[in-house]
Amino acid sequence: xxxxxxxxxxxxxxxxxxxxxxxxxxxxxxxxxxxxxxxxxxxxxxxxxxxxxxxxxxxxxxxxxxxxxxxxxxxxxxxxxxxxxxxxxxxxxxxxxxxxxxxxxxxxxxxxxxxxxxxxxxxxxxxxxxxxxxxxxxxxxxxxxxxxxxxxxxxxxxxxxxxxx
Amino acid sequence: xxxxxxxxxxxxxxxxxxxxxxxxxxxxxxxxxxxxxxxxxxxxxxxxxxxxxxxxxxxxxxxxxxxxxxxxxxxxxxxxxxxxxxxxxxxxxxxxxxxxxxxxxxxxxxxxxxxxxxxxxxxxxxxxxxxxxxxxxxxxxxxxxxxxxxxxxxxxxxxxxxxxxxxxxxxxxxxxxxxxxxxxxxxxxxxxxxxxxxxxxxxxxxxxxxxxxxxxxxxxxxxxxxxxxxxxxxxxxxxxxxxxxxxxxxxxxxxxxxxxxxxxxxxxxxxxxxxxxxxxxxxxxxxxxxxxxxxxxxxxxxxxxxxxxxxxxxxxxxxxxxxxxxxxxxxxxxxxxxxxxxxxxxxxxxxxxxxxxxxxxxxxxxxxxxxxxxxxxxxxxxxxxxxxxxxxxxxxxxxxxxxxxxxxxxxxxxxxxxxxxxxxxxxxxxxxxxxxxxxxxxxxxxxxxxxxxxxxxxxxxxxxxxxxxxxxxxxxxxxxxxxxxxxxxxxxxxxxxxxxxxxxxxxxxxxxxxxxxxxxxxxxxxxxxxxxxxxxxxxxxxxxxxxxxxxxxxxxxxxxxxxxxxxxxxxxxxxxxxxxxxxxxxxxxxxxxxxxxxxxxxxxxxxxxxxxxxxxxxxxxxxxxxxxxxxxxxxxxxxxxxxxxxxxxxxxxxxxxxxxxxxxxxxxxxxxxxxxxxxxxxxxxxxxxxxxxxxxxxxxxxxxxxxxxxxxxxxxxxxxxxxxxxxxxxxxxxxxxxxxxxxxxxxxxxxxxx
Ligand code: SF4
Numbered sequence: 001x002x003x004x005x006x007x008x009x010x011x012x013x014x015x016x017x018x019x020x021x022x023x024x025x026x027x028x029x030x031x032x033x034x035x036x037x038x039x040x041x042x043x044x045x046x047x048x049x050x051x052x053x054x055x056x057x058x059x060x061x062x063x064x065x066x067x068x069x070x071x072x073x074x075x076x077x078x079x080x081x082x083x084x085x086x087x088x089x090x091x092x093x094x095x096x097x098x099x100x101x102x103x104x105x106x107x108x109x110x111x112x113x114x115x116x117x118x119x120x121x122x123x124x125x126x127x128x129x130x131x132x133x134x135x136x137x138x139x140x141x142x143x144x145x146x147x148x149x150x151x152x153x154x155x156x157x158x159x160x161x162x163x164x165x
Numbered sequence: 166x167x168x169x170x171x172x173x174x175x176x177x178x179x180x181x182x183x184x185x186x187x188x189x190x191x192x193x194x195x196x197x198x199x200x201x202x203x204x205x206x207x208x209x210x211x212x213x214x215x216x217x218x219x220x221x222x223x224x225x226x227x228x229x230x231x232x233x234x235x236x237x238x239x240x241x242x243x244x245x246x247x248x249x250x251x252x253x254x255x256x257x258x259x260x261x262x263x264x265x266x267x268x269x270x271x272x273x274x275x276x277x278x279x280x281x282x283x284x285x286x287x288x289x290x291x292x293x294x295x296x297x298x299x300x301x302x303x304x305x306x307x308x309x310x311x312x313x314x315x316x317x318x319x320x321x322x323x324x325x326x327x328x329x330x331x332x333x334x335x336x337x338x339x340x341x342x343x344x345x346x347x348x349x350x351x352x353x354x355x356x357x358x359x360x361x362x363x364x365x366x367x368x369x370x371x372x373x374x375x376x377x378x379x380x381x382x383x384x385x386x387x388x389x390x391x392x393x394x395x396x397x398x399x400x401x402x403x404x405x406x407x408x409x410x411x412x413x414x415x416x417x418x419x420x421x422x423x424x425x426x427x428x429x430x431x432x433x434x435x436x437x438x439x440x441x442x443x444x445x446x447x448x449x450x451x452x453x454x455x456x457x458x459x460x461x462x463x464x465x466x467x468x469x470x471x472x473x474x475x476x477x478x479x480x481x482x483x484x485x486x487x488x489x490x491x492x493x494x495x496x497x498x499x500x501x502x503x504x505x506x507x508x509x510x511x512x513x514x515x516x517x518x519x520x521x522x523x524x525x526x527x528x529x530x531x532x533x534x535x536x537x538x539x540x541x542x543x544x545x546x547x548x549x550x551x552x553x554x555x556x557x558x559x560x561x562x563x564x565x566x567x568x569x570x571x572x573x574x575x576x577x578x579x580x581x582x583x584x585x586x587x588x589x590x591x592x593x594x595x596x597x598x599x600x601x602x603x604x605x606x607x608x609x610x611x612x613x614x615x616x617x618x619x620x621x622x623x624x625x626x627x628x629x630x631x632x633x634x635x636x637x638x639x640x641x642x643x644x645x646x647x648x649x650x651x652x653x654x655x656x657x658x659x660x661x662x663x664x665x666x667x668x669x670x671x672x673x674x675x676x677x678x679x680x681x682x683x684x685x686x687x688x689x690x691x692x693x694x695x696x697x698x699x700x701x702x703x704x705x706x707x708x709x710x711x712x713x714x715x716x717x718x719x720x721x722x723x724x725x726x727x728x729x730x731x732x733x734x735x736x737x738x739x740x741x742x743x744x745x746x747x748x749x750x751x752x753x754x755x756x757x758x759x760x761x762x763x764x765x766x767x768x769x770x771x772x773x774x775x776x777x778x779x780x781x782x783x784x785x786x787x788x789x790x791x792x793x794x795x796x797x798x799x800x801x802x803x804x805x806x807x808x809x810x811x812x813x814x815x816x817x818x819x820x821x822x823x824x825x826x827x828x829x830x831x832x833x834x835x836x837x838x839x840x841x842x843x844x845x846x847x848x849x850x851x852x853x854x855x856x857x858x859x860x861x862x863x864x865x866x867x868x869x870x871x872x873x874x875x876x877x878x879x880x881x882x883x884x885x886x887x888x889x890x891x892x893x894x895x896x897x898x899x900x901x902x903x904x905x906x907x908x909x910x911x912x913x914x915x916x917x918x919x
Contacts, residue, residue: 062359063450082429089392093454095442099388121414124435128377128410131241133440136417136433141385145300145316146350147323148343153299154351155385155432 005080006163009113012083013161016139020161025050028107028164032056032072035105035160041065042072043094045107050164059092071101071156075108075137077123078161081116082138085161086123089133098137104156106137109164170643173864180519181871184312184320188516191319193875196507196851198426199559206422216415217563220498223407224488230373230406231479237376243438243475247403254480255286258365258398261476262292265396267362271354273380273387274298275367276314276501277402277480280524280537283365295357297386299350306333312517314526315424315503320516354386359447364390368401369500370416371477374409378477380434381420388432393445396474397438403479404497410435416500419561423502439473487536492572496532498562505529505556505566510823510852510872511549520549528556528566535573544577548865551856552723553823554760568768574725578605604643604862609724612685612716645866649903651690651895658688658695662711668703675708676797679788680744684755685716686895694910697917698754698785704918705789705797710749714740717758722765723857734761734769738778751782754911756894757857759784760824784825785913786834786893793840802916805842818885819912820848820876820901822894823856834893834912841916846885850876853892855900869900877904891915 013020023031028050041064042056052058056072065071073094075085085106089095098104114120120136127134141155151157203209223230231247238245248254262270270292272278284294284305296305300318304311307329311317318326327340330349340346358364366387370379378399380387391397407413413435421427443454487493506512506527509520517526522534522542528550535543550570557565639646656664672678679702687695699709718733741751753759762782767775783791793799805815817838821831831847838845854872859865880890880901890905891912892898901909 059453059455061451061453062445062447065445065454066447066450084429089436089440089442091441091443091455093443095388095392095440096445096454099385099392117414117418121411124413125410128372128375128435128437131375131437131441133377133434133436133438133442135388136429136435138429138431138433141383141431143299143347143384145298145303145318146326146343146346150343150347152351153347153384153386154297154354154389 005113005115006110008115009078009080009083009163012080016083016159018083018139018159018161020163022110022163022165024165028162029053031162032105032107035070035162036072037069037103039064039068040070040072041068041097041101043074043090043092043097045074046076046090047074047109047164060097065093065096065100068101070103070105071097071099072105072107073098075106075161076112077120077134078108078113079116079120079136080113084120084136084138085159086120087135087137088127089135095135098135099155102152102156103158103160104137104140105160105162107162107164113163170864174867177515177519177864177868180515181868184516184518185514185871187322188312188320189513191313191316192507192513192516195316195425195503196513199423199504199507200426202422202426202428205428206418212415212419213561213563216419216500216561217498219407219412219415220500220562223412224404224494224497226408227403227406227485227488230408231403233373234371234376234406234477237372237374238475238477241376241437241439241475243376243477245477245479247479247481250482251281251480254281254400254478254482255283257478258283258400259286259290259292261396261398262287262363263290265362265474267292267396269293269295269357269361270363270365271295271297271358271361271390271394272301273364273366273382273390274301274317275365275400276311276524277367278365278400279311280482281400281480283400295354295361297354297358297390298382299347299354299384299386302350302354303329306330310518312521312526313503313506314501314517320518358386358389358393359445361390361394363396363398364394365398365400366390368399368405368477369420370413371401371406372408372410372413373406375437376477377410377435377437379413379417380436381417381430381432382434383427383431385432388434391434391436391438391440392442393447395444395472396476397440398476398478399438400478400480403481403484406479416561420500420502423504423559423561424507425503438475438477444472483537490536492569493532493536495564496529496536496569498564499529499533500562502561503527504559504561505564508555508559508851509550510553510555510850510854510856511551511868513851514868514871515549520546522546529564529569531573532566532569535576540573540577540580543573547573547577551852551859553852553856554764554827555823555851557827568765571722571725571727575727578602578725605724605726609721609726609729612720639863643863644861645863647866648861649899651686651899653689654692656692657683658692659683659711659713661692661696662699668699668709670703670706670708672708674706676706676792677750678708678710678747679750679752680714680741681709681711681785682714682751682753682758683711684753684758685720687754691895691898691911694754694914697911697914698752700917701785701789701802701913702752702792704801705792707792710744712740712744717761719757719761719857722761730765731769734766738766738770738774741778742774745777745781749781750788751778752785752788753782754785754913756784756822756825756828756830757896760828763828764824784828784830784833784893786837787830789913789916790833790837793837799840801918802841803919805844807919815843816885816888817843817845817912817915818848818880818888818890819845820850820853820890820892820897822892822897823852825893837916838912843915846888848876849879853897853900855896857896860896860900870903873900873904876901880905889915
């Protein structure tokens with residue numbers, strides 16, 4: 001990933017009204033503290049060099065999922081051109097945590113930001129060949145069905161992206 | 166007006182009044198968004214090419230891909246069922262629901278399930294079916310059908326939805342803002358999703374090699390419907406299969422842009438079901454979702470995901486037969502993006518409750534309905550396609566939507582049997598079946614009428630203006646009495662040209678030689694623009710000939726009289742071949758005829774003949790542009806500040822022409838006018854609403870005027886009200902004459918030496 005790709009990603013996020021912060025694995029705790037509202041739930045990060053802080057409980061019950069304000073998950077891929085984060089459907093409920101809370105915080109490693117769809121599809125093809133599923137999420141959920149654009153139709157109203165350098 | 170015409174007019178009037186404004190705002194917004202979004206995409210044309218190629222290949226290999234998909238789905242632990250028709254699909258889906266003991270089934274929006282009417286089947290079996298797409302849910306509460314394939318409730322206003330909620334839920338406090346309405350719906354639907362036993366979705370695409378579904382949504386309801394209940398049923402037309410996940414890529418980039426003008430929708434799900442996410446059991450709210458250890462595939466999976474069941478129901482319902490139908494086959498390439506509907510002038514005015522069949526709506530709906538429901542369903546709204554072709558460039562898989570409409574129209578014509586009508590028979594020397602609607606034959610044989618009209622002018626004009634004659638025309642062929650008829654000229658363009666002794670530029674000192682094509686309207690009605698074209702070309706040292714060439718066949722084609730149109734194509738080519746051999750350029754004034762030569766003739770002529778005609782034909786202003794850029798002297802033409810320009814204002818309001826714009830020719834006229842010092846504003850509408858004979862027909866007169874409304878507003882606004890109005894097409898000129906109180910002319914009349 002080139003520096004250009006990362007800044008293109010950040011530009012796309014700004015266009016979508018999605019706030020992003022750059023941080024390091026060491027500083028992740030603080031970064032997350034600045035963008036989460038309690039109660040918070042999470043899904044474990046599949047990254048070798050860092051994990052979620054203790055104050056982000058994982059493995060939620062349906063009740064906890066329902067009442068949480070913030071869901072923190074990994075995004076194992078991001079697409080600079082579109083400002084999309086890619087959520088994988090994992091047995092530890094990454095998809096639900098990213099979907100049910102009003103605020104979704106996606107943690108992305110800088111090296112997982114690819115320039116565009118063609119590159120992203122190379123990864124998707126590998127994943128789906130192994131029977132996996134993934135969601136390309138771009139900005140918050142939205143609808144215009146009620147006469148004007150409203151964020152948070154069924155999914156999150158706000159999205160934050162934390163980029164790990 | 167006959168009673169069926171009156172009924173149709175009344176129906177259109179009703180929908181114009183009740184839904185027109187909401188539909189217009191929504192579709193025009195989507196359409197404008199599409200222009201903006203595709204403009205930002207560097208590889209737009211290339212993506213369209215690839216999308217088209219993928220669909221061509223997939224439909225070609227469909228039976229083989231179905232087999233491959235079955236293997237993939239089964240290897241993943243799901244089942245695949247191919248249903249021949251709606252009954253089979255519905256029975257299968259009902260049985261799944263019954264096996265699951267399902268009380269509640271939540272659905273994500275799917276046009277295919279609308280086609281099946283699966284909700285009725287499930288409800289009869291005691292299953293509570295809940296639509297979770299907000300728009301679709303609103304329609305479910307209102308007991309209405311979708312009016313748009315992407316935005317099903319586009320015809321509903323915010324106020325209408327607020328009233329509906331208030332009436333349905335007996336609310337204490339009325340909901341007002343879109344935000345309040347949305348949050349109310351989210352909460353209600355959240356409860357229903359939480360208790361659901363089965364989730365049902367459609368699929369935008371399916372990859373044969375991995376069994377992966379692509380789902381495009383914005384709200385997140387499809388994600389929840391898939392992830393919460395244990396059982397997922399996906400229902401899709403069999404044409405949705407593509408070979409592999411990599412083939413999804415161009416569609417992911419095109420579908421949102423084409424439909425609603427979004428670069429990408431909020432969520433694009435690539436699901437390889439059964440998905441690995443655990444189920445969410447709200448009946449056991451305090452048991453962690455990942456609590457259970459289950460044996461699966463010999464290993465232990467710490468998840469409820471292993472409880473999941475997945476069924477893919479592929480629906481044939483006429484599609485495999487469409488595949489064998491050379492003309493309807495292209496319909497199967499459609500990705501249901503709605504661009505053809507949003508870019509359609511008529512759809513923008515009335516929406517899918519008029520411009521739609523039992524399920525599908527918009528331009529391509531005729532193809533779908535003809536293939537799925539049959540010709541009689543397609544017949545009901547096929548007429549609303551005016552063949553303007555504005556959808557052609559909008560379609561991300563490059564389907565020639567108007568051609569499909571023409572083919573269906575032709576089949577409808579041929580399917581009817583009836584007796585010949587003596588009155589029209591004399592005017593209709595065509596090869597069409599006797600039962601063909603008399604109005605269609607009248608308009609389809611307009612060349613005969615035009616000849617007769619000029620031969621008897623001015624008597625014919627005077628006669629056409631009399632009340633008894635107007636009534637006769639209205640009753641027999643349905644010409645609306647409010648519409649002015651073309652006024653035929655005694656001296657045709659060709660007789661004028663012959664009388665003056667041919668071209669004033671002898672071949673010996675000419676820069677080029679050109680045939681000015683004497684189309685029907687230029688020859689018989691708008692003679693002035695023909696004269697202006699000749700004088701303009703001559704001023705730029707072109708030797709002009711105006712030979713006797715038959716009419717292009719546009720009129721019969723737009724009535725669906727394909728074989729008559731084809732005969733015209735051969736006759737036109739025969740009459741022009743020698744001129745082309747002599748290296749003369751073919752200059753066409755009427756854009757709809759140029760579009761015939763450049764687009765539809767490809768279906769009629771031998772490939773070489775088509776290519777030669779195509780290569781040699783030019784729109785008149787395109788040709789002038791070419792001459793000027795090859796060094797011709799612009800001062801020989803009339804410019805904005807020429808003495809003698811009289812009451813012609815230097816400011817010009819220009820409406821190109823739908824087919825001319827589809828061919829990408831609008832810019833030449835603008836460039837020539839600007840080079841000559843005119844200040845040009847252009848119309849922003851897709852269509853003026855007239856499109857050939859459409860606006861003449863009494864049942865469509867009001868619709869045609871409504872479609873023209875935005876252009877009237879634009880050209881009457883303060884910054885355009887004093888401008889000289891010019892338009893390229895005959896029907897546009899006639900429509901603008903009806904809409905505006907100032908005179909109109911063809912742009913070549915502005916630049917011709919005065
Ligand atoms: S025909 Fe083309 S433009 Fe129309 S819905 Fe289908 S894919 Fe979209």
